[in-house]
Amino acid sequence: MSLVKQILEQRAGAWEQAKSLLDTAEAEGRALTAEEQSQFDTINADITGLDAQRQSVEDAEQRAKDAAEAMERIAPSEARQAKGQDETLRAFLRGETRTFDSNDGLGPISSREFRDLVKGTATAGGNTVPTSFRNQLLEHMIEVSGVLTAGPEVLNTSGGENIEVPVTTAYSTAALTAEAAAISESDPAFAKRTLGAYKYGVIVQVSKELLDDTGVDLSGFIARQAGRACGNALGAHLVTGTGSSQPQGVITGATVGVTGGTGVTGGFTADNLIDLMFSVIAPYRNSPSCGWLMKDSTLAAVRKLKDTTNQYLWQPSLQVGVPDTLLGKPVFTDPNVAAPAVSAKSVLFGDMRAYFVRLAGGVRFERSDEYAFNQDLVTFKCVVRGDGIVADQTGALKVFQGGAS
Secondary structure (H helix, E strand, O other), X not given: OHHHHHHHHXXXXXXXXXXXXXXXXXHOOOOOOHHHHHHHHHHHHHHHHHHHHHHHHHHHHHHHHHHXXXXXXXXXXXXXXXXXXXHHHHHHHOOOOOOOOOOOOOOOHHHOOOOOOOOOOOOOOOOOOOHHHHHHHHHHHHHOOHHHHOOOEEEEEOOOOOEXXXXXXXXXXXXXXXXXXXXXXXXXXXXXXXXXXXXXXXXXXXXXHHHHHOOOOHHHHHXXXXXXXXXXXXXXXXXXXXXXXXXXXXXXXXXXXXXXXXXXXXXXXXXXXXXXXXXXXXXXXXXXXXXXXXXXXXXXXXXXXXXXXXXXXXXXXXXXXXXXXXXXXXXXXXOOOOOOOOOOEEEXXXXXXXXXXXXXXXXXXXXXEEEEHHHOEEEEEEEEEEEEEEOOOOOOEEEXXXXXX
């Protein structure tokens, strides 16, 4: 964590340099020169690179922790170490293990056999991948999805049956009423949203030789690849999915709060973002789960913006695990959000808990030694089932949309 803090300090220092360039140009009443713009772009790239470096360090620390915990769980007990080869052979003949190594006195973990997961085979389907490994899959899936990182309402269910979610689309309104006059009726309006379970999957094949001979954290590598693949596929739809035969994306389900000016190719101003923030009603705007979602490259434009008191809207975080803020609210990035462009919905603000994500059965990870038997490949399959909807249509989530050309 000390290294992460150093990175955060470097990042803050880089931001001070960027502010100095902007403040100097503003004080002199001019735009950035070509040289200054080049320096500003370089500093922005450095800040983005430091973000990636920080994430890499945090990932490495988490993997080391997971590996240590996994080793503790699967390390042999004294009783198991005392078992002889005769008992190991009996286990093999009973179908409790897939292979038998005559040199295995249950020696090192690298030479030990763990059961495949085979659906429908009672003797082979009871064991699972270690919990830490499944957690890695889920963690890496979340890392590549800004929507999941931003903290939506996540519903974890064991099955994939449809879930009907009742939602309010309008509230009752009251009116001034004279004495003894009839009070007008105004009922709230309700609707229901359906959460299904769309399936996303990936297969990873690894040679038996590589599994046997590897000296690196191959399981961690496979977890990252599988988690990122599922996260990328599901994450894209959690942002811009149509809601027809796929999840409804948070951008798709949100309503337009502010439309930008014309002739600026979809760009936004500081006032646009302030207006967008206040287009969300106070109960949602003041929620601790309220924040911003945008493309990472969009932050380059956001970092230049100031409010009417000459304060920058964007502020970098100096604490580990705490996101940067924009107008005092956390900023999350997702590569699937559109970049600023004509008619593009490039910035979202609101209470992310109004967006429901359903994950059915968690992350399923299975191994098969038989699928590519003739090629001597071990096949790993990762599957996740999920859906997403904007459950509250009363103004909890708003987007900025670029104006016409």
